[in-house]
Amino acid sequence: MSLIDRALLVMKRGAYHGNFGRVCRYFSTSFSGKQDELNNSIKKSVFISQSTDVFINLALEDWLYRNYNFARHHVLLLWRNDPCVVIGRHQNPWIEHNAQLAEKRGIVLVRRNSGGGTVYHDNGNLNLSFFTPRERYDRKYNLGIITRALYREWGVKADINKREDIVVEGEYKESFNVSGTAAKLGRPNAYHHCTLLVNVNKSALSLTLERKEDGIETNATSSTRSPVKNLIDVNSHICMNKLINAVGWEYLRTKALVLEDGGQDFIQCQKGFQYINPTEDWFPGM
DSSP states (O other), X not given: OOHHHHXXXXXXXXXXXXXXXXXXXXXXHHHHHHHHHHHXXXXXXXXXXXXXXXXXXXXXXXXXXXXXXXXXXXXXXXXOOSSXXXXXXXXXXXXXXXXXXXXHHTOEEEEOSSOSOOEEEOTTEXXXXXXXXXXXXXXXXXXXXXXXXXXXXXXXXXXXXXXXXXXXXXTTSOEEESOOEEEEEOSSEEEEEEEEESSOOXXXXXXXXXXXXXXXXXXXXXXXXXXXXXXXXXXXXXXXXXXHHHHHHHHHHBOSXXXXXOHHHHXXXXXXXXXXXXXXXXXXXX
């Protein structure tokens, strides 16, 4: 008999005996028990790509999205790229970046499969892709992993704004983005990916994303410009390797369905960190 059938049976009996409170407690306890069971049955891994080629990393992300079974195994993919401009699925590249400057500096342009705005990547930027089944997609949970990691490791207080970007407060109470976010929702899988500005070349970012083409009429999605800040300017002790460890361990110690710390005992039950070599041998058809 299913959980719902058992609950309905108890509700009928409870209503007959005038004991509705007991029915509610039964249903609440049963649901909580099922959720705990599912939380414990889902394993988590942190994959770290060994490539810094944006085309390879986006192909890896797409391969996992299309081929992996995340029903009992959630994955966080961490990856970095050499200098590049990444535009959203529905954007016009001519109005999103300075094409002439990018070409002159050897900064490649690539379109990703998710929506959202244009971003600049280099090795000072960490990309994070959270993979789950579609029904467990939870952007705020993912962003919460990051903000908790920043606070646990360095005491950095970061917030999630209405646009679901991660922001930090400046010297004069103004907000600066340290992360941008986008997602791809399909069936059966989904992913939410975001950036973390650790030590990005802000001059290159600003110049490359400067709009040069005026007078273009388009229905394409336009990026929303926001002031940005590197995490190293918030706390000088933050560096890429430590950040990868901090976010990875925070992900592994957090329960799969709720933003709740499972501690060291929970970590021991997870699959841990794994360096990924995104090649045809590892991922056939990538």
